[in-house]
Structures are given as structure tokens and as C-alpha cells.
Amino acid sequence: MHEFSIIENIFKAIEKVANEKGLTRIHKVKLQVGLLRQIEPRTLQFAFDTVSKGTFLENAILDVDTVPIIMYCNNCTATFEVKEQAYICPDCEGMDLKLLKGKEIILESIEGDDALWNSR
């Protein structure tokens, strides 16, 4: 149930942005979550509903976009998506890799009564 630890951090991040932007009631929260994070969306929603009860986030919709795992091969400089847990370069079979994407948890946007905040 690490979704609860994660959601507490998400909650703090939303609170920070909402305070800055003066959002008092939130309808929708968009998140980007990397696949490496092993986050189960339904459990995340459950954790979100539990933590947000009685707060300005109650009943807000949590919209989660999953981000694929993208690696860079230090040997041949190829970039590739990891599928079925194979961290092996498809071009040169190198295993000395650098993570480019797939571990992020990013608050993308918040929609509220008063305004829309978008991180991009």
C-alpha cells in the first residue's frame, strides 16, 4: 500500500499549488506517473479519496497518465522503451543503461472552481 505514502506527497504538492494560485475547491487533478513506480491506479484513487475526505479536494477526480519506461544505452546511445522488464538494449544488447523516463510522479494540472493551473 505504498500508494498511501505517495498520495500524502501528492496531497502536499496540490496544497502548495492551490495555495499559490488561490484555488479553493478542486474538481480534477491530473498526474503523470512512471511505470517503474509500480503504482496501481485504483489503489491510488482509493488512497486519494481517503486522504481527501473533508478537505478542499473531496470528490475531485484523479486522472492518471502512465509514462512508459525509456532507457538510454550508454554503450551505443540508442533510446528504447522497456517492455516486459527487459532492461537490455535492443540494438547492441548492452546493459549499461541510464533511465530517461519512467520514474516520475508529476502533478500536471489542477482544475478548480476559480481557475485552471497547468504546469506546462
Add this chain to the structure above:
Amino acid sequence: MQKVLEANDNLALDIRSLLREKRVSMVNLISGPGSGKTTILEKTIPLLKEKYSIGIIEGDIETDRDAQRLKLFSLPMVLINTHGACHLNSGSILNALEALPLDDLDIIFVENVGNLVCPAEFDIGEMAKVAVLSTPEGDDKPSKYPLLFRESALVLLNKIDLLSAVDFNLHNFYDDLKRLNGCVSVIEMAATKKIGLEQWVQWLETTIIAKEESKTGGKC
């Protein structure tokens, strides 16, 4: 872009530079409950303590039982009770470091909360993550908990003496692990029988102690 774990990750960076400045290496030991982390430390400390100055950060959800076991060595030690939280975070580690005599230490062992998921999520500024897996837990654990095994520099495969008594296929274990992390090192260990301890101490001495570069995953 609002990175959700930014606060934790920034503190972890602070910890890394603090430890580099003090020339202290920190290892983050992560495993499920009962795989033998505390026992491994009990057997490792006597082999290192004549030569190196050791500090311990002991993470436990409740109780000080593991800390009591390690107290016998009279080393600088901080116990962090997370009171329900399934992992340590960089904030609690930074507080713990303030209570340790960093100027005198060579290496700090962090025994994380027994859990294969959450501790892997939270960077605590360690130089390397070391995953401990015991054979009774099953050979499928790397595939089921990929983040930890992807990011560990070393896997201690503990309770290897029980191999014939449990359902653990070594071949499958190595296959799955190497797929996830082709550069990871593995030491087969039975801490209570003193199997693998010398290799582990050697690994610590050559890749961790007095080294400056931290590593995610193994080194090819």
C-alpha cells in the same frame, strides 16, 4: 512541472553532499520482513569494526527490537520508529545524521523498514541500495518488485543454506534479475553459517567505503 517527491529528493541530494564532504559512505539495506537484515549486520560488524568506524540507522515501524540486538556492539546508532509508515524518508535520515558523529565515521548502515516496495520509492541519499532476499521468499521476487532490484547495486541472496529445503529456483532467479539489472552483483549468503560474509565485506571495502560516487543499479 511540479515533481511530487521533490522535497524528499532535494533533501536526499543535501544528504549526499553532506556525506561526501564528511567522507562517509552510506548503504541502504532493503528487504522484506524476516530476510535477515539485522542478522547480516550482527555478523558483518565484527568483521569491519577493527578497521572502520561504523554508524547505524535502524528503521522500524514500531519497537526497538532490532536496535536492542545491535546495541551490544556499542556503536553510534539512531533508531527511527516510523509509527506505521512503510519506509524511511530523507527528512528522517537527515535528523538521524545530525545525531551521529559524522566526522569520525567511515560507513553508515541504514536498515530500512522491512518492505520490498516503499523503501525503494524514497531516495534517502544513500551511496548504494543493497537488496536482501532470502531463499524462502521465492525466486519470483525480482520480477514482482522490479524497482528495488533494478536500482540495487548488490543483491545479498541470504539463507542460501536452505536452498534444498525451499521452492527456490536459482536459475530463474538469476535470469529474472539479470533481465532487470544486467550490471548488479549478487552474493549468495548464509549469514548464520558465515557463508558469503567475506565476499560481502570485500564488496563493501572495494565499492563503497571511501568511494565518492554513488550508484544506482550495478556497474557494468
